[in-house]
Amino acid sequence: MMFGLEHVKTGTVGNAWGAGLIKAKPIAPDFQALFESSPGLYLVLDPDLTIIAVSNSYLAATMTSRPDILGRKLFDVFPDNPDDPGATGTANLRASLERVRTRLVADTMAIQKYDIRRPVTAGGGFEVRHWSPVNTPVLGEDGKLRYIIHRVEDVTDFVRLEQRGGELEIELYQRAQELQRLNRELIAVNSGRSEFLSRVSHELRTPMTVILGYSELLSLDAGLDEALQPWVAQVTKAGNHLLSLIDDILDISRIEAGSLKMSLEPVSIGAVIRDAADLVRPLGIDNEVTLEVLATTPSEARHVVADQQRLKQVILNLLSNAIKYNRRRGRVSVMVIEAAKGRLRVIVSDTGAGLTEAQMDRLFVPFERLNAASAGIQGTGLGLALSRQLTEAMGGSMGVSSEVGVGTSFWIELEETVPVGLAAPELESEALVPPRTYPEEVLILYAEDTVANVKLIETMLLRRPSVRIVAAMQGGIALDLACIHHPDLVLLDLHLPDMDGIEVLSRLHADPATSAIPVVILSADSTSSQRDLLMAAGAHAYLNKPVGLRSLLEAIDEATQPVG
Numbered sequence: 001m002m003f004g005l006e007h008v009k010t011g012t013v014g015n016a017w018g019a020g021l022i023k024a025k026p027i028a029p030d031f032q033a034l035f036e037s038s039p040g041l042y043l044v045l046d047p048d049l050t051i052i053a054v055s056n057s058y059l060a061a062t063m064t065s066r067p068d069i070l071g072r073k074l075f076d077v078f079p080d081n082p083d084d085p086g087a088t089g090t091a092n093l094r095a096s097l098e099r100v101r102t103r104l105v106a107d108t109m110a111i112q113k114y115d116i117r118r119p120v121t122a123g124g125g126f127e128v129r130h131w132s133p134v135n136t137p138v139l140g141e142d143g144k145l146r147y148i149i150h151r152v153e154d155v156t157d158f159v160r161l162e163q164r165g166g167e168l169e170i171e172l173y174q175r176a177q178e179l180q181r182l183n184r185e186l187i188a189v190n191s192g193r194s195e196f197l198s199r200v201s202h203e204l205r206t207p208m209t210v211i212l213g214y215s216e217l218l219s220l221d222a223g224l225d226e227a228l229q230p231w232v233a234q235v236t237k238a239g240n241h242l243l244s245l246i247d248d249i250l251d252i253s254r255i256e257a258g259s260l261k262m263s264l265e266p267v268s269i270g271a272v273i274r275d276a277a278d279l280v281r282p283l284g285i286d287n288e289v290t291l292e293v294l295a296t297t298p299s300e301a302r303h304v305v306a307d308q309q310r311l312k313q314v315i316l317n318l319l320s321n322a323i324k325y326n327r328r329r330g331r332v333s334v335m336v337i338e339a340a341k342g343r344l345r346v347i348v349s350d351t352g353a354g355l356t357e358a359q360m361d362r363l364f365v366p367f368e369r370l371n372a373a374s375a376g377i378q379g380t381g382l383g384l385a386l387s388r389q390l391t392e393a394m395g396g397s398m399g400v401s402s403e404v405g406v407g408t409s410f411w412i413e414l415e416e417t418v419p420v421g422l423a424a425p426e427l428e429s430e431a432l433v434p435p436r437t438y439p440e441e442v443l444i445l446y447a448e449d450t451v452a453n454v455k456l457i458e459t460m461l462l463r464r465p466s467v468r469i470v471a472a473m474q475g476g477i478a479l480d481l482a483c484i485h486h487p488d489l490v491l492l493d494l495h496l497p498d499m500d501g502i503e504v505l506s507r508l509h510a511d512p513a514t515s516a517i518p519v520v521i522l523s524a525d526s527t528s529s530q531r532d533l534l535m536a537a538g539a540h541a542y543l544n545k546p547v548g549l550r551s552l553l554e555a556i557d558e559a560t561q562p563v564g
Contacts, residue, residue, distance in 0.1 A: 035053065035055065036053075036054075036055055036056050037055070037056055038055050038057065039057055040055060040057060040151060040153075041055060041057050041058040041061050041131075041151065041152045041153070041154065042054065042055040042057075042058055042149060042150070042151050043055075043058055043074070043149070043150040043151075044147055044148070044149055044150075045074060045097075045147065045148040045149075045150060046146075046147060046148075047101060047145050047146070047147075047148070048073075049073055049074045049075070049097060049148075050071065050072065050073055050074070051069050051070055051071065051072055051073075051074055051077065052070065052071070052147075053070075054066060054069060054070065058152075061129070061152075061154060062078070064077070074093075074097075074150075075090055075093075075094065078090075089112055092109060092112060092180070093109070093112075093133065096109050096133070096135050097135055097148060097150075100135045100136070100137050100145075100148055101137075101145060101148070104137050104139060104143075104145060105137065106134060106135065106136040106137065107134070107135045108132075108133075108134045109132070109133045109134070109135070110175065110176035110179045110180065111130055111131070111132050111155060111172055111176060112130070112131055112132075112133060112176070129154060130154070130155050130172075131152040131153065131154055131155065132152065132153045132155050133150065133151070133152045134150075134151050134152075135148055135149070135150050135151075136148065136149045136151065204246045205243070205246060205544075205545050205546065206450060206453070206545065208239060208242060208243055208246070208545070208546050209453055209456065209545040209546040209547065210452045210453065210456055211235070211239050211546070212236060212239045212240065212243070212546035213453075213456040213459075213460070213546055213547070213549075214456065214459075215232055215235045215236045215239060216236065216548065216549050217456075217459060217460070217549070218232045219232050219233065219236060220433065220549070237275075237278070237279065238279060239546075243546065262307045262310065262393055262394060263307050263308075264305050264306065264307055264394060264395070265305070265306075265307075265308070266303040266304070266305065266417045266418070267303060267304055267305075267306045267307075267308045267311055268302070268303055269302050269303065269304050269311075269336055269344060269346065269414075270301075270302065270336070272308065272311050272312050272315060273293060273315060273334055273336070273346065274293070275312060276312055276315040276316045276319055277291055277293050277319065277334065279316060280316065280319045280320050280323060283320060283323050283324070284323050284332065287323050287324065287326065287328070288328045288329050288330075289323045289326045289328075289329075289330050289331065289332055290329075290330070290331045290332070291319070291323070291331075291332050291333075291334075292331065292332070292333045292334070293333075293334050293335075294333050294334065294335040302336065302344060302416060303416065303417050303418065304344055304414035304415060304416055304417060305394065305395060305414060305415045305416075305417050306394045306396070306414055307390075307394055310390045310393070310394060311394065311414075313387070313390065314387040314390055314391055314398075314412060315334075315346065315348070315412075317383040317384070317386075317387045318348040318387065318410045318412075319332065319334065319348055320383075321383065321384070321410075322348050322349070322350035322352070322408075322410075323350075325350065325352045325353075325408075326350045326351060326352045327351065327352055327353070330350065330351040330352060331350070331351050332348065332349070332350050332351075333347075333348075333349050334346065334347065334348050334349075335347050335349075338416075339413050342415060342416050343396075343413045343414060343415055343416055344413070344414060344416045345411050345412070345413045346411060346412050346413075346414075347409055347410070347411045348409065348410050348411070349407060349408070349409040349410075350407050350408055350409075351406070351407040352407055352408060353404070353405065354402045354403050354404040354405055354406050354407055354408055355400075355402040355404070355408055356404060360400060360402060363384055363400060364384050364385050364388050365385065387412075391412050391414075394414060395414065395415055396412055396413050396414040396415070397412070397413050398410070398411070398412045398413075399411050399413075433463055433549055433550050433553060434463075435463045435464070435465065436463070436464055436466075436553075436557065437464075437465055437466050438464070438466035438467070438560070438561060439466075440466070441466055441467075441468055442464070442466055442467045442468070442488045442489070442556075442560045442561075443467075443468050443469075443470065443485060443486075443487040443488050443489075444461075444467055444468070444469045444470070444487055444488065444489045444490070444491060444556070445469075445470050445471075445472060445478060445481055445482055445485065445487040445489070445490045445491070446469055446470070446471045446472070446490075446491040447471075447472045447474075447475060447478035447490065447491070447492045447493055447496060447501070447504060448471065448472075448473070448491070448493045448522070449473050449474070449493065449495075449496055449497050450493075453493070453522075453545075454471045457469065457491065457522075457552070460549050460552055460553070461553075461556075463549075463553060464553060464556065467556070470485060470487065473496075473497070474496055474497055474498045474499075475496040475498050475499040475500075475501070475503065475504040476498050476499065478490070478492070478496075478504060479504060479507055479508065479511075479514075482508060482513075482514045482517065483511065483513055483514060486513070486514070486517070487517060488517070488518075488559075488560045489517065489518055489519075489520065489556060489559050489560050490508065490517055490518070490519045490520070491520050491522055492504060492505060492519050492520070492521055492522065492539075493521075493522055493523060494521065494523040494530075494534075495523075501521070501523070502533070502534065502537060505519055505521075505534065505537055505538060505539060506537065509537075509538045518540035518541075518559040518560075519538070519539050519540055520539070520540055520541045520542075520543060520555050520556070520559060521534050521539045521541070521542045521543065522543050522545060522547055523542070523543075523544065523545060540559050541555045541558075541559065543555060
């Protein structure tokens, strides 16, 4: 037997609704009676797993009484069958409740076999029952757990109907054990997801460091041919957008967990459309598709409530899809019109083949690419599903209309708003970063295993002629050089071939000879948890790769040339 439901003969509590379930706000007696007389088998637990309410059906199924169980801990009232050494019901239920308490989401258990102890008046002994339990959290206004509703469905008759010589009982038990094993494996995979995404982010950011670093240096080169300057600006612009997409890899897990954070603010819809259109024009040229931005509404002066980066990502996806799925010498148009109730609608239309009703029903299914793969169109099938989720997270909506042989129009609607104060116009390019000479030579030790990144930093530091840089390709070598040369500053990458950068930082601080040296982290890992961890471990500053020239020089100035 697996789980014994102990019939308790002692211990009483007054009205559970007054004593535990509703403390600050009394509830109507009729509602209490309605809950207790409901046909379902329900227990209400507080976060400490104390029973504070129970339905009459649950009492009948467990052969207990309300005064005997209210106010007592769940597992004190319902322990495993002491005569069954193989009982696992308590452990299974405890694990499920713990998942609810930590994740704040409902947890459905596999069918469990329970041993219900009959009262003496009913002849004593145990009665075998099969239940399908579901544990559901109830959250307060502050988002914290207030109660857990434990609901069970008695499936004993169904199980008995299907049993054949006890074989099905054994199979159900084995399946339950297998499901629990798979669940443990899924939990392990989920816990490793953050580490995996951090590593992916690092591997993608590393080459972007070189691309954006050198494009920034080119943009600051006074001798650069004037005809090449727009090209360099486009490389920088596209590179920065790619960086934002890399960050979106991390957001996939946040969306699944319901913890995606948005920075909602007034956003110029016209500016976002203009930037997105500039980025996709080369794609339109390659596909012989004309892109038109129609000024149906004076969108430059209109603002919507949105996260600027997410809104740009959504419009970029719609524009790029409209181009890729268009016909040769086709046309893509984007316009902004007023929608009902103070909302603006952005419409992206194409002159492609159009979609059937059946195809439109599958458009927003993740990884659904319709006939794109057979047509040789690149993509993952995630863009539209993610775009709709992002739009809805910004308080908006997304829709589509299409006519076969004519084309397709996607639209998003967002709330219109008026900004409190308009920001100053964006500069076409950053102001030049002036050189600076220090009173004395500054020695910087740079621990980095990528030669291109070392050369990039060396080139950036030409604007600090007083700086001498020593590079170390491994963490152990960096520690040795720090003890020998006593540098004024250490620039530290986190992913070194022989040891983790966190260990290098820890050893530098643990050695009295190097503990006072400031350490600035240069890392492609942009997760806030990693930043917080390194700053708590004693890092002087944390800079994300790709590192901007100005931010790098300012960090070095601040760390090595204290004011006063």
